[in-house]
Amino acid sequence: STSRITSPNSPLFLTHCKITLPIQLSSNILSMQMILYLKRWLFRRTVHVVFTSVVPGHARGYDALNMCLYHLRAMHCLHISGINFEPYQVYFEPEDVKACIVTCGGLCPGLNTVIRELVCGLSHMYNVNDVFGIQNGYKGFYSSNYLPMTPKSVNDIHKRGGTVLGSSRGGHDTHKIVDNIQDRGINQVYIIGGDGTQKGAYEIFKEIRRRGLKVAVAGIPKTIDNDIAVIDKSFGFDTAVEEAQRAIDAAHVEASSAENGIGLVKLMGRYSGFIAMYATLASRDVDCCLIPESPFYLEGEGGLFEYIERRLKENNHMVIVVAEGAGQDLIAKSIPVADQLDASGNKLLLDVGLWLTHKIKDHCKSKKMEMTIKYIDPTYMIRAIPSNASDNVYCTLLAHSAIHGAMAGYSFTVGMVNGRHAYIPFHRVTSTRNKVKITDRMWARLLSSTNQPSFLSKEDIMEAREAERLANRLPVPASSSEHTKKHSASVLSNGEK
Ligand SMILES: Nc1ncnc2c1ncn2[C@@H]1O[C@H](COP(=O)(O)OP(=O)(O)O)[C@@H](O)[C@H]1O
Numbered sequence: 001s002t003s004r005i006t007s008p009n010s011p012l013f014l015t016h017c018k019i020t021l022p023i024q025l026s027s028n029i030l031s032m033q034m035i036l037y038l039k040r041w042l043f044r045r046t047v048h049v050v051f052t053s054v055v056p057g058h059a060r061g062y063d064a065l066n067m068c069l070y071h072l073r074a075m076h077c078l079h080i081s082g083i084n085f086e087p088y089q090v091y092f093e094p095e096d097v098k099a100c101i102v103t104c105g106g107l108c109p110g111l112n113t114v115i116r117e118l119v120c121g122l123s124h125m126y127n128v129n130d131v132f133g134i135q136n137g138y139k140g141f142y143s144s145n146y147l148p149m150t151p152k153s154v155n156d157i158h159k160r161g162g163t164v165l166g167s168s169r170g171g172h173d174t175h176k177i178v179d180n181i182q183d184r185g186i187n188q189v190y191i192i193g194g195d196g197t198q199k200g201a202y203e204i205f206k207e208i209r210r211r212g213l214k215v216a217v218a219g220i221p222k223t224i225d226n227d228i229a230v231i232d233k234s235f236g237f238d239t240a241v242e243e244a245q246r247a248i249d250a251a252h253v254e255a256s257s258a259e260n261g262i263g264l265v266k267l268m269g270r271y272s273g274f275i276a277m278y279a280t281l282a283s284r285d286v287d288c289c290l291i292p293e294s295p296f297y298l299e300g301e302g303g304l305f306e307y308i309e310r311r312l313k314e315n316n317h318m319v320i321v322v323a324e325g326a327g328q329d330l331i332a333k334s335i336p337v338a339d340q341l342d343a344s345g346n347k348l349l350l351d352v353g354l355w356l357t358h359k360i361k362d363h364c365k366s367k368k369m370e371m372t373i374k375y376i377d378p379t380y381m382i383r384a385i386p387s388n389a390s391d392n393v394y395c396t397l398l399a400h401s402a403i404h405g406a407m408a409g410y411s412f413t414v415g416m417v418n419g420r421h422a423y424i425p426f427h428r429v430t431s432t433r434n435k436v437k438i439t440d441r442m443w444a445r446l447l448s449s450t451n452q453p454s455f456l457s458k459e460d461i462m463e464a465r466e467a468e469r470l471a472n473r474l475p476v477p478a479s480s481s482e483h484t485k486k487h488s489a490s491v492l493s494n495g496e497k
């Protein structure tokens with residue numbers, strides 16, 4: 001039901017919208033219908049939407065709500081101001097819970113905080129005291145001893161970087177993992193990791209469902225790159241941006257203390273340049289920011305070399321920030337090497353910082369320009385520090401949200417969506433990747449803050465807009481309707497009970 005709409009074609013602005021979810025509908029159909037209806041009305045208007053009447057613990061209404069949140073956020077035209085959930089019923093008896101925690105993939109500030117808050121939260125909020133750590137990532141499920149964890153044993157770990165459980169890439173074997181979960185009588189699995197890890201969590205969840213086990217799988221998305229889709233941001237990202245300032249400051253000091261000095265800082269960001277973009281915006285000492293999403297070129301009019309020459313002439317020094325995934329095509333053209341993959345199948349990147357340093361040096365030499373360039377690579381130092389205050393709070397909220405969802409018997413990835421904690425079906429966070437939109441306002445703000453060339457032609461912009469338009473088309477997983485039909489109320493499932 002909606003208020004303040006007089007007729008479907010009314011020119012009145014919709015200012016409040018109360019949506020009662022017809023829970024008998026399939027979640028996908030419901031959310032698509034709702035979105036299509038709202039889209040006619042709301043596109044490019046800010047509207048406060050309050051969702052109510054989600055029946056406590058009702059699977060279909062709940063899943064539909066999550067789908068809607070995802071779609072509404074994708075439309076970028078809604079501000080979701082309130083979600084009223086009735087309290088869930090607790091599915092597990094605390095004394096029956098045997099929980100385990102695993103961390104996978106690359107490091108990220110805040111991993112230990114999430115581990116700590118899971119252990120303490122389970123104990124303090126639900127009196128669950130049978131909690132184990134799986135060591136060294138997914139392969140730890142079937143290759144090492146499990147580590148008993150208590151609030152006392154994790155008390156101080158949030159002050160340390162890294163993960164006390166260890167982490168790894170590769171080694172995901174769904175059957176062996178679920179065999180061990182089953183053999184050891186584990187009924188809550190907390191999985192902390194990036195998009196690869198969440199794909200793995202989805203596989204584990206599907207196998208658990210196939211075997212009819214009453215096991216809740218809770219994914220907590222982690223990545224320093226902030227490239228996980230759907231969620232507002234990943235934990236550790238704020239800390240990374242803050243720590244990056246120290247490297248940028250050093251680069252600025254070095255550059256401004258030399259004649260024609262250039263400070264070059266490489267930051268993490270395999271496919272998404274969020275750390276580089278936010279660190280640049282925060283610093284104000286950066287003259288040029290290069291990210292994977294925005295292709296650049298070196299030579300000729302509007303190219304990087306021309307800008308460097310101009311900037312040095314104007315200011316005598318400059319700072320460049322480059323995300324590690326930027327310019328990989330350019331490097332591959334000048335140094336042809338076969339693609340190499342890490343243990344998880346991720347492409348290993350070539351060092352854009354080192355390559356750029358040599359290219360800039362060679363160019364200045366050819367122009368007989370005196371210059372000094374200092375290249376700083378703080379990437380692993382940034383990743384290895386403990387989380388800052390705001391990330392610590394965020395980690396705590398994520399951990400608590402994961403605990404409540406798992407105790408209610410759901411399987412999901414947890415995350416903040418439009419400022420609200422939501423439970424998201426696994427496939428929603430793994431089907432796309434969060435990237436900097438170069439046609440969006442944030443990138444425009446960066447360009448105006450650094451005054452760098454955009455390196456983009458009109459055609460590039462049109463192409464980027466089209467790619468974004470296609471990416472914003474709502475993905476409907478092929479298996480979802482089948483999944484809905486097959487769902488059995490007694491078996492724990494993805495966003496369902
Ligand atoms: N498609 C997949 N299916 C199952 N497991 C996966 C998949 N992709 C990655 N993994 C597993 O997830 C773990 C972490 O993946 P990785 O890509 O290295 O890091 P991240 O999760 O941070 O992106 C690894 O143990 C890897 O084997």
Ligand SMILES: O=P(O)(O)OC[C@H]1O[C@](O)(COP(=O)(O)O)[C@@H](O)[C@@H]1O
Nearest residue numbers: 105106194222223224225268269270
């Ligand atoms: O050298 P490693 O440990 O494989 O990690 C490098 C990669 O890890 C990252 O921090 C991302 O890690 P995840 O994929 O695990 O989130 C990238 O920025 C970087 O390319």
